[in-house]
Amino acid sequence: MTNLKAAIPATQPHLIAPIENVPLRVQVADRLRGEILSGRLRPGTxxxxxxxxxxxxxSRAPIREAIQILENDGLVETIAYKGKRVKPLTAREVAETYSLREVFEVMAVTRILESGAPLDGLYQHCDEMTAAAKAGNYAALVAADEAFHHTLIRLADHDLLMASWRNLYMRIHQIMALRNRDEENLEEIAGNHPPIVQALADRDAxxxxxxxxxHTRILAAFDPDGIVQAL
Amino acid sequence: MTNLKAAIPATQPHLIAPIENVPLRVQVADRLRGEILSGRLRPGTxxxxxxxxxxxxxSRAPIREAIQILENDGLVETIAYKGKRVKPLTAREVAETYSLREVFEVMAVTRILESGAPLDGLYQHCDEMTAAAKAGNYAALVAADEAFHHTLIRLADHDLLMASWRNLYMRIHQIMALRNRDEENLEEIAGNHPPIVQALADRDAxxxxxxxxxHTRILAAFDPDGIVQAL
DNA sequence: TTCTTATGCATTGTCGACATTCCACAATCA
DNA sequence: TGATTGTGGAATGTCGACAATGCATAAGAA
Known part of the structure; x- marks a missing residue:
């Protein structure tokens, strides 16, 4: 990892695009979160x-505060006076993550149908997923998938649901990054989404x-072996 | 507030019951959380x-870390270089809190019925609520109500659901503490619970x-005026 | 007066040093 | 040998001081 502070000179004059004043703890947290979610920092590290x-x-202060942020994201755990590490994933936790996601998304669908919100964006993300699947581009598929589900939750117009979903989806992001991507059928994943949109368009709750x-259960069942690490 | 460290002398010999070594940040966080949830520290403070x-x-270090814990609990918000305050409650947030709680509890009910878990404890907490309602003891009613719902979630045997529910219930705790308790019909609240247990016993999902x-919607509708504070 | 600029204050952000704790491992004794 | 005790290192926990920021308010010019 490269220096963080070098990017933000101490006495910087006001430029055209004034660099956002992001606290170091946030920069550190974002960076470490990225490392964890991408799988580069594996569970147990x-x-x-x-x-x-x-x-x-x-200094250590912003590091400590950043780690605490990640701890509250559920990505890191601390043992007092002993150490901190990337939280190991258990099979149970993976299963619970997906089952909770299912509940969140069902709630979103219910609210969308109740409110009659337009389905803007969902079609577009479906197309992106299909294209990514055809190209065999795993990263693009994951990104489009996240965008699809993010849009679904956003349409539910429920801030607390959105916050909970984002927190949950971080772990899903991590799980997907740790999976052996070769084992997944990209076309199948992409193909699962258009029918959902169609059902929404048909107002068929x-x-x-x-x-x-x-769809959620199929993804959850994809956990063949490698992810879970023994304590 | 009284001194914290005074309760834990620096060089204390090992006594029969060695005082749990709780980090200061946790002591501070617990204390402040209690102040907030009890309504003594009102939103906006x-x-x-x-x-x-x-x-x-x-020193300020544990204070900062404690406040960060509360921030991640959703009870406090920080504006960089400006200040921190108890997060104001909006009418929308109150409504969202209860609607999410409804989803959590419906999920719990579903899982309980699927797994056939025994309904231990629910009957007892119902009795406690009834007694508290008859005695007009609001605090006891709230405690029994929390115990009831906590048991309900616990029976669902889903750690992530439990964690999410606890986080959510903190806000409900706060909301209930801020309400004008005279306006609530204790007997009605207590009376709402036995039928739920009965339905569970009958396996009637x-x-x-x-x-x-x-039940959840009735509670949510109880927000007549006072709680929400303008920014 | 009225707008602009500067300056002081309150608050958070960051830092380096020291204190505390736990664990592992060696030393000691029965 | 086996258990107990002590000691050292590694890590987190806590502290006090200083830096950076934003806001309000006062000072000054048109």
Whole structure:
């Protein structure tokens, strides 16, 4: 990891595009979160404050606060006076994550149908997913998938649901990054989404919810072996 | 607030019951959380690190970390270089809190009926609520109500659901504390619960879920005026 | 007066140093 | 040998001081 503070000179004059004044703890947290969610920092990896402070060239205070942010994201766990590490994933936690996501998305579908919100964006993200699947581009598929579900939740117009979903989806992001991507059928994943949109367009709550449930459960069942690490 | 560190002498010999070594940040966070959830620290109240540090006789570091914990609990918000305060409650947030709680509890009911878990404890908490309602003891009613719903969630055997529910219920706790308790019909609240247990005992998912929904919506509608504070 | 600019204050952000704790491992004794 | 005790290192926990920021308010010019 490269220096963080170097990017923000101490006495910078007001430029055209004034650099957002982001606290170091947030920069550090975003960076570490990215490392974890991308799978580069695997579950179980120890996080030593002094080492990180030296690597990132900041003091321990913002490191500590950043790690605490990640702890509250559920990505890191602390054992007092002993150490901090990337939270190991258990099979149970993976299953619970997906089952909760299912409930969130069913709630979103219910609210969307109740409010009659327009389905803007969903079609577009479906197309993106299909294209990514055909191109065999895993990263693009994941991004489009996230955009699709993010839009679905956004249409539910429920801030708390959105916040909870985002928190949950971080773990899903991590799980997907840790999976062996070769084992997944990209076309199938992409193909699961258009029927959901169609059911929403038809105002068919039952069908939409059952499709969502089925889709979620298929993804959850994709956990063959490697992800879960013993404590 | 009284001194925190005074309760834990620096060089205390090992006694029979060695005092749990709880980090100061956790002690501070628990204390402030209690103040907020009980309504003694009202939404909008400013939290100044230096003042708290002096009051509690600790340095600013644990205060900062404690406030960050509360921030991640959704109870406090920070504006960089400006200040921190107890997060104001909006009418929308109150409504969203209850609607999400409804979804959580419906999920719990579904899982309980699927797994056939025994309904231990629910009957007892119902009795406690009835007794508290008859005695006009609002605090006891709230405690029994929380115990009831906590048990309901616990029976669902879903750690992530439990964690999400606890986080959500904190806000409900706060809302209930801020309400004018005289306006509530204690007997009605207590009376809402036994039918839910009965429906569970009858394995009647539809009835249980609709009772839960109704109960939640009645509580949510209880927000007549006072709670929400303008920014 | 009225708008602009500067300056002081309150608050949070960051830092380096020291204190505390836990764990592992060696040293000691029965 | 086996258990107990002590000691050292590694990590987090806490502290006090200083830096950076934003806002309000006062000072000054048109």
């Amino acid at each position: 120890g996080l030593v404050e002094t080492a990180l402070a030296e690597q990132l060239n900041v 039952e069908r939409a919810m059952s499709l969502i449930s089925e | 400013g939290l100044v690190e230096t003042a708290l540090a002096e009051q509690l006789n600790v 539809e009835r249980a879920m609709s009772l839960i929904s109704e």
